[in-house]
Amino acid sequence: MTTAAQPLHRRLGMTDEEHESVLGLLRRDPLPAELAMYSVMWSEHCSYKSSRAHLRRFPTEAPWVVVGPGENAGVVDLGDGWLAALRIESHNHPSFVEPYQGAATGVGGILRDVFTMGARPIALWDQIRFGPLDDPKNRYLFNGVVSGIAGYGNAVGVPTVGGEIEFDPCYTGNPLVNVMCLGVLRREQLTLGTAGPPGTVAVLLGRATGRDGIGGASVLASASFDDESQEKRPSVQVGDPFEEKKLIEACLEMYQRGLVAGVQDLGAAGLSCATSEPAGRAGVGLDVDLDQVHVREMDMTAPELLMSESQERMMAFVPSEKVDAVLGVAERWEIDSAVVGTVTTGGTLKVRHQGEVVAEVPAASLADDAPLYDRPMRRPDWIDDLWATPALPLGGDPADVLLRLLDDPAIGSTAWVHEQYDHMLFLNTVIGPGSDGSLIRIRGTEKGLAVSSDGNGRLCHLDPRAGSARLVYEAALNVAVTGARPLAVVDNLNFGNPEKPEVMWQFRESVEGISEACEALAIPVIGGNVSFYNETEGVDIHPTPVVGLLGLADPMPRQPPRLSRAAEGMEIWEIGTGPTSNLAGSAAQRVVNDELIGRPTPPDPGAARQVIALTNGLAHRVPVLHDVSDGGLAVAVAEVCIASGIGARVAVDDPGPLFSEDPHRVIAVFDPGTVVLPIDLARQVGVIGGDSLILGRSGSIDLETLTRTHRDAIPRRMAG
Amino acid sequence: MKVTVEITRRPEIADPQGTTIQRALHDLGHNEVMSVRVDRVIHLEVQDDDPNDVRARVEEMCRQVLANPVLEDFAVEVSE
Amino acid sequence: MKVTVEITRRPEIADPQGTTIQRALHDLGHNEVMSVRVDRVIHLEVQDDDPNDVRARVEEMCRQVLANPVLEDFAVEVSE
Amino acid sequence: MRTAVVVFPGTNCEMDVAHAITALGGETELVWHRHEDLSNFDGVILPGGFAHGDYLRTGAIARFSPVMDEVGRMAAEGRPVLGICNGFQILCEAGLLPGALIANRDLAFICRFVDLEVTDTDTVLTRSTELGQRIRIPLNSYEGNWVDPSNSGRVALRYLDDPNGSQQRAAAVANDGGNVVGVMPHPERGIDELLGSGDGRALLEGFLHSLVPA
Ligand SMILES: Nc1ncnc2c1ncn2[C@@H]1O[C@H](COP(=O)(O)OP(=O)(O)O)[C@@H](O)[C@H]1O
Numbered sequence A: 001m002t003t004a005a006q007p008l009h010r011r012l013g014m015t016d017e018e019h020e021s022v023l024g025l026l027r028r029d030p031l032p033a034e035l036a037m038y039s040v041m042w043s044e045h046c047s048y049k050s051s052r053a054h055l056r057r058f059p060t061e062a063p064w065v066v067v068g069p070g071e072n073a074g075v076v077d078l079g080d081g082w083l084a085a086l087r088i089e090s091h092n093h094p095s096f097v098e099p100y101q102g103a104a105t106g107v108g109g110i111l112r113d114v115f116t117m118g119a120r121p122i123a124l125w126d127q128i129r130f131g132p133l134d135d136p137k138n139r140y141l142f143n144g145v146v147s148g149i150a151g152y153g154n155a156v157g158v159p160t161v162g163g164e165i166e167f168d169p170c171y172t173g174n175p176l177v178n179v180m181c182l183g184v185l186r187r188e189q190l191t192l193g194t195a196g197p198p199g200t201v202a203v204l205l206g207r208a209t210g211r212d213g214i215g216g217a218s219v220l221a222s223a224s225f226d227d228e229s230q231e232k233r234p235s236v237q238v239g240d241p242f243e244e245k246k247l248i249e250a251c252l253e254m255y256q257r258g259l260v261a262g263v264q265d266l267g268a269a270g271l272s273c274a275t276s277e278p279a280g281r282a283g284v285g286l287d288v289d290l291d292q293v294h295v296r297e298m299d300m301t302a303p304e305l306l307m308s309e310s311q312e313r314m315m316a317f318v319p320s321e322k323v324d325a326v327l328g329v330a331e332r333w334e335i336d337s338a339v340v341g342t343v344t345t346g347g348t349l350k351v352r353h354q355g356e357v358v359a360e361v362p363a364a365s366l367a368d369d370a371p372l373y374d375r376p377m378r379r380p381d382w383i384d385d386l387w388a389t390p391a392l393p394l395g396g397d398p399a400d401v402l403l404r405l406l407d408d409p410a411i412g413s414t415a416w417v418h419e420q421y422d423h424m425l426f427l428n429t430v431i432g433p434g435s436d437g438s439l440i441r442i443r444g445t446e447k448g449l450a451v452s453s454d455g456n457g458r459l460c461h462l463d464p465r466a467g468s469a470r471l472v473y474e475a476a477l478n479v480a481v482t483g484a485r486p487l488a489v490v491d492n493l494n495f496g497n498p499e500k501p502e503v504m505w506q507f508r509e510s511v512e513g514i515s516e517a518c519e520a521l522a523i524p525v526i527g528g529n530v531s532f533y534n535e536t537e538g539v540d541i542h543p544t545p546v547v548g549l550l551g552l553a554d555p556m557p558r559q560p561p562r563l564s565r566a567a568e569g570m571e572i573w574e575i576g577t578g579p580t581s582n583l584a585g586s587a588a589q590r591v592v593n594d595e596l597i598g599r600p601t602p603p604d605p606g607a608a609r610q611v612i613a614l615t616n617g618l619a620h621r622v623p624v625l626h627d628v629s630d631g632g633l634a635v636a637v638a639e640v641c642i643a644s645g646i647g648a649r650v651a652v653d654d655p656g657p658l659f660s661e662d663p664h665r666v667i668a669v670f671d672p673g674t675v676v677l678p679i680d681l682a683r684q685v686g687v688i689g690g691d692s693l694i695l696g697r698s699g700s701i702d703l704e705t706l707t708r709t710h711r712d713a714i715p716r717r718m719a720g
Numbered sequence B, C: 001m002k003v004t005v006e007i008t009r010r011p012e013i014a015d016p017q018g019t020t021i022q023r024a025l026h027d028l029g030h031n032e033v034m035s036v037r038v039d040r041v042i043h044l045e046v047q048d049d050d051p052n053d054v055r056a057r058v059e060e061m062c063r064q065v066l067a068n069p070v071l072e073d074f075a076v077e078v079s080e
Numbered sequence D: 001m002r003t004a005v006v007v008f009p010g011t012n013c014e015m016d017v018a019h020a021i022t023a024l025g026g027e028t029e030l031v032w033h034r035h036e037d038l039s040n041f042d043g044v045i046l047p048g049g050f051a052h053g054d055y056l057r058t059g060a061i062a063r064f065s066p067v068m069d070e071v072g073r074m075a076a077e078g079r080p081v082l083g084i085c086n087g088f089q090i091l092c093e094a095g096l097l098p099g100a101l102i103a104n105r106d107l108a109f110i111c112r113f114v115d116l117e118v119t120d121t122d123t124v125l126t127r128s129t130e131l132g133q134r135i136r137i138p139l140n141s142y143e144g145n146w147v148d149p150s151n152s153g154r155v156a157l158r159y160l161d162d163p164n165g166s167q168q169r170a171a172a173v174a175n176d177g178g179n180v181v182g183v184m185p186h187p188e189r190g191i192d193e194l195l196g197s198g199d200g201r202a203l204l205e206g207f208l209h210s211l212v213p214a
């Protein structure tokens, strides 16, 4: 091992050039604590040095945007004094190292990002991706991640109301664990991550600081994963949902009583971030005394204190006359607190430890002067080959294909997962897991918040730009089926190694695709997260952007459409431009032919807008609306049958139209003659009734088989 | 043979449960309690007569399922 | 002083954790495992020099809160 | 007629319970666990959640909260005392109900609607229902598996299937007087058909009808 001989900055994960920049900035050799701070703040995870230039492409403005990207969470206006805060975050690498705690601390972190804004977190979503379940290691990871999300989310008391699951060999060495949180607040409670004017006092709230997670941002999340990662294990953090619950309530009380000037959570980069960012944003300096920090371990050094990622901590910036009140609130909620600093004029972050000044740097430089990389990009040659290869036809009987699809763990019932999550707390979950979008009511108003999150690594592998755009359209359609109009998007960009030009190209294309779709729908991106270095032993994951979309239904439909409301004699209509038969990137292509080739149908912004508008109106009138996505029309109808406990007769039996996943399509189910649909955009495809699902002349599946296959897809695999 | 496995959380890993119990004991007036940590003991009965063999097998079980190597250490004790 | 408390589940009370672990071990081929029981050990550090006194106090903590008499028995061991 | 809804650190269903009681015409107040006086209340509910993080054992630490002396007094006076989910666990730990709750048989958290059957109508929770009546409300727990070596509890509600291994398939258990009841599924989550069921109303109405002025 040569590590001992390496200079400190390299051991901290900094390049020589980055070290030079620090020298240039400070005009002297940095002290160890200073170098520690720069190393974590300038890590990929915290500084977005490879992605920042591209993220500027996102449209971020709309009249209803209250806070756009750059703060802890995006905030939009819902009318009548109500605001919503939304944020998504990844915890991929920590979840691979320790699935339970990795996922749990991911939930803890995303909650803090939302209640930092003054909002009460009201719902969580998880987007999780693993290798195939026939590998015991993948089962272990899947089980651990789901238990971790359940263990933390349930105990902290925020319902997990939806999410998505995908399985693909590309995630075997690198599972993806994204979590998203929605909060609501009254306008006057909005709180920003700012340090306030000179004289403001910094109060550290929550759990004692230990050595946990030191270098988590720079080491775990900002570098590739290999056998050396084993040695990085001491950075595992352990979540404490109980502490976080108390912290949420204490902070919300402080906001309500107007006790704080600003708040910043301590996530990646810990104290380094929670001191420099708020000071930088406010254009002030900060004097910090590390001896005041309440600690859980003895003899921690200044760099350790500054880099620790101990969980469940918040930094409150408090006007001096309100400090006693803040400490009182903390005491009442039985959380620890410590006055650790004071805001100063001049912009210098000055840190003392055991009577010595251990750091004295321009506060804003830690965030603003981070390196910015314009990494080379190259369109991979294999894309054209993939596009040129025609997809194999789907052999076999369509009824058979349908059963194989329903037995697929990514398409079958998610009950094994979502029944482990409390998804009903707060009595607002009108539509919960197992449908398209979730619908959360705001009690005391007519409003419903509809949220959907969508990702599709296989589609984005074939065409990162069109695939990413389609995610936005799909999410928009998912919220439209609950009667909501799209308001804003957050994104989580999970990609491979950005030092590879092909990965950087995929990244740029994906940002472009998301931006184009958002522009077509006139909705802004209000926040997101980038996770690079998702590769194992040199193999990158599929480009896997995940889009979270917030919609507002105002008023919310009195009887929102549900998959379970189909009844004997109702007609099944498909809405969207047709006919469709492209199977590139579809679930059927994967399940039947085990291949990933072809060029998926690109989105059609005009058709998307039309279908979304039509669906939006129908949501107030029809009993069932369901978007056609994974598994195509056949699976969409089957899901309605299963949820409603009734059969159907579908007139289609060509595999193309049955299993294609072409965009902008929904099915509507309603009593004959109750709804008139435009002929150019809709066609009847079947009727509800009987106790089996009949696909044209191709065969029929009895309801019981349909239901059992769908229900057992995950449990039968997890049983080993 | 009877085997006892003690699974202990690694010292550097935070132990929120211990912290909470300690607080509760203080609330109950037991201020003399300086620290608390909660671990697991697993008692196994294994059908085999060779203590060395049993130990080796149980150690393997620990690595496979009983302990979480990222967070925990284990100690195996074979009796009778 | 260091005190170890072992809290054991009464034999007549079901132990879902033990059952599940045993099943997992059998799945992995460890059919030699006849029974599994999971208990808890609580390690306390108590500021006091009289072992008898310490034992009495910790036994009281056990009766009060550390063990649930409906489900569990406890054994206290004082060291150093 | 007022009901105290007790909040321990880690409790999370208090707002839902207060909302449900208010929606049914009752009057509630959230009471912090350090409160030492419930003389202004005619009944008390311990709502669900994870008091003290469920550390050590569910309910173990909560039962020492100052408010629990008052809960014990009200139980002894025959006033309605209802523990829901974590509240049930606390009442068992406090010895106000027989038995204890251990981990679900399958060691997984369960959140879904369950079907129940009324097996005893002489309790504050079930007095407005009929023997054999079917009730559908959500279950939401990891430690919902009730064991009672003394075989002394009165089972007021029973699961139709067996989700968690609970002895006698018990979903709700009462003391001898029927005034102290622990229920594992959540009646407050069953007061609105829009959210899936209104069956919980009959249970909470029973509780409200049991309140008599202090
Ligand atoms: N892919 C993205 N799209 C839009 N905004 C992004 C993206 N990635 C990061 N951001 C924004 O950059 C800001 C900083 O993110 P980050 O440093 O990850 O926050 P935190 O420290 O709270 O985790 C946030 O406002 C976030 O929304």
Ligand SMILES: [Mg+2]
Residues within 6 Å of the ligand: A072, A112, A113, A265, A267
């Ligand atoms: Mg943040």
